[in-house]
Amino acid sequence: MLVVAVNRAAEDEGLRPGMTLADGRALVPDLNAQPFAPAEDAAALAGLADWCVRYSPWAAPGGAEGSGGGVWLDITGCAHLWGGEAALIADLVERVARAGYAARAAVADTPGAAWAWARFGDPAAPALPPGAQRDRLAPLPVAGLRLDAASQATLDGLGLRRIGDLYDLPRAAFGARLGAHTVRRLDQALGLVAEPIAPRRPVVPYRVVHHAAEPLVEPAGIAARLRELLDGLAARLLAERLGVRRLRLVACRSDASVAELVVGTHAASRDPAHLFRLFAEPLAGLDAGFGIETLTLAAEAVEPLAPAQRLLPQSGAARTGDAQGALELGQLFDTLEARLGPGRVRRLVPHASHIPERAVRRVAAAEATEDATWPADRPRPVRLLIHPEPIEAVAPVPDDPPVQFRRHRAAHRVARARGPERIAAEWWRDDMATRDYYGVEDARGRRFWLFRAGLYGGDETPRWFVHGLFA
Amino acid sequence: MSSRLDFPSAGPAPAEGRDAVLARLRRYLVHADPWGEGAGTERGRVLPLGIDAVDAALPWGGLPLGCLHEIAGPAEDGAATGFGAFLLGRLAERGTVLWITADDDLYGPGLAAFGLAPARLVVAATRRPAETLWAMETALRCRDLAGVLVEPRGALDFVASRRLQLAARASGVTGFVLARGAAEAAPSAAITGWQVAAAPSASPGWRPRWHLTLARCRGRLQGEAGYVDRWCLDGDGTPYRFAVAAGSADRPIVAASAGLAR
Secondary structure, X not given: OEOOOOOHHHHHHOOOOOOEHHHHHHHOOOOOOOOOOHHHHHHHHHHHHHHHHHOOOOEEEEOOOOOOOEEEEOOOOOHHHHOOHHHXXXXXXXXXXXXXXXXXXXXXXXXXXXXXXXXXXXXXXXXXXXXXXXXXHOOOEHHHHOOOHXXXXXXXXXXXXXXXHHOOOOHHHHHHHHOHHHHHHHHHHHOOOOOOOOOOOOOOOXXXXXXXXXEEOOHHHHHHHHHHXXXXXXXXXXXXXXXXXXXXXXXXXXXXXXXXXXXXXXXXEOOHHHHHHHHHHHHHOOOOOOOEEEEEEEEEEEEEOOOOOOOOOOHXXXXXXXXXXXXXXXXXXXXXXXXXXXXXXXXEEEOOOOOHHHOEEEEEOOOXXXXXXXXXXXOOOOEEEEEEEEEEEEOOOOOOOOOEEEEOOEEEEEEEEEEEEEEOOOOOOOOOOOEEEEEEEEOOOOEEEEEEEOOOOOOOOOEEEEEEEOO | OOOOOOOOOOOOOOOOOHHHHHHHHHHHHHHHXXXXXXOOOOOOXXXXXXXHXXXXXXXXXXXXXXXXXXEEEOOOXXXXXXXXXXXXXXXXXXXXXXXXXXXXXXXXXXXXXXXXXXXXXXXXXXXXXXXXXXXXXXHOOEOOEEEEEEEOOOOOOHHHHHHHHHHHXXXXXXXXXXXXXXXXXXXOOOOEEEXXXXXXXXXXXXXXXXXXXXXXXXXXXXXXXXXXXXXXXXXXXXXXXXXXXXXXXXXXXXXXXXXXXX
């Protein structure tokens, strides 16, 4: 068994990644060894990257070459909010340390330079000045270039131990001898080749952030801050004549974890009151943990929305006290779907199929339906059971409707019947026996839609089912 | 009916008999206070059902809008569903209607025969009883809806029906509660209560036929002169319109109780 990672104390004792566990125990008899769980490590790192969204939305886990992984953060344009890059780094390291991680961070012009400085640079000066990476990286070991073990061994064999040794080598020979990968890593570190970071979450242009002075624990406080964020977002969207279709609220807790809520609307909206109502139910289930430090509200899907004139309140509404707030139709559908679940508010539109259970399609309520309707020549029941219920029926062969049947332990004697209406399976799908449908009315006037699956004289005995209830 | 409210004077009794005075008093009460909720309520709008005998039995000449109505029927057939679809279909002519159900078995082609076309009907499917009542109350606050029908699993208690009635009054949206398979009529704050059962067909042709009973009607003496309001309705046409089959099938009830029924 090999050692994958060591902490500072183990490093001081002489353990290194790559040595066997037996050697390690020989050096330190009471070594605390935990099994390596790469999936959980990756998940924890991803969670940390999500939490780092409080500094910048451009966060991604990565940089796992060499000694362990980390989190990339593109803080272009964000540092001034924290009073400078050094202050941002200090805040980040302190909060992450509070969450139980031992971390080092560095800021530089390029990801490669930041990676090298974070691992091998001076911890007292974690922020490299702009353009200074060439000078500052020179004294660092070549391991800071994120190379694999083979390339490192080659460089070591050639006597090139510092990054600065590589600066003045002739390019062509360098590349041929050591591989294009090494050359690219050097160019990326110095900024000669671009290295973009792919953020873990899509970065949306409409985003408002609130940093709480004290961690928020009370639901009322969280709701109030959310209301402020919605007002701010609505103001920005109004200026650009846009409405939001999907909102994502990310709450960064003080233990470096996140909680996310997503709501969607049927029609683009920027009404803060309506959007706040949609958040009401998910917000009740939000776990604040030890406190929420940052709330981020992002409009992930936006659509053009023209400004609309609001109606003056009707005199009737004022009289009866419109305190609860009247809802418009689209807002009603949004509110119902937010609580009942997606797809639970729908219209029933015709679908081109003669098989009864497939003749109806469910579409979202806000979709405009053409004036299509079902063929009106055949009577259909008002309720169609989700699954046809098997019944026992007595019927003369071969095609006559049943004379009596038994459903739910109650016997029904058939007084009148209509049918048969033969419905066979669609020829491209062979999954259904041919059905003969009968509308039957029993002696008390109750009307059912029965069918017989299968034909007499075939291999299997036909079975009878009840499929619907007529009005 | 006269629009002038003839309040019986407090002076000496006039020459007209006691029955005439009572009838005039009843008409006054219906007009001045149709829902028994105190003075100041506006005259509600009314939806004539198109069935002369039923409209005549209702004090308003039709179904009052902006309030709650109850429909009860057995669970194993579709008669109550059909009557609910008929009432909702009449309202669908004026705008969008919403059907809130816990069972996901409403069938579009069958409902379209009652006037509930895809462009007018929206169905909301709930999973829990608390969601059903919340959805009904929320929908009753949307003035753009012409009507809402809810199918709770189990009967509504009086407190819940009172909340829904108040919500309907505040917004002017008509609400229906369809209780299939509920037990005997529980006290309810609904303005009218109907019971629907299937009736054997008499004529050839496949059309709905129901026994319809007006079990409760606020503002009307139930069983005036000791009779229960019960009709046999035949459906016809597309969308279905109903007519009374063989005269109002009034039947005497055993003990006629006087006083305003709830």
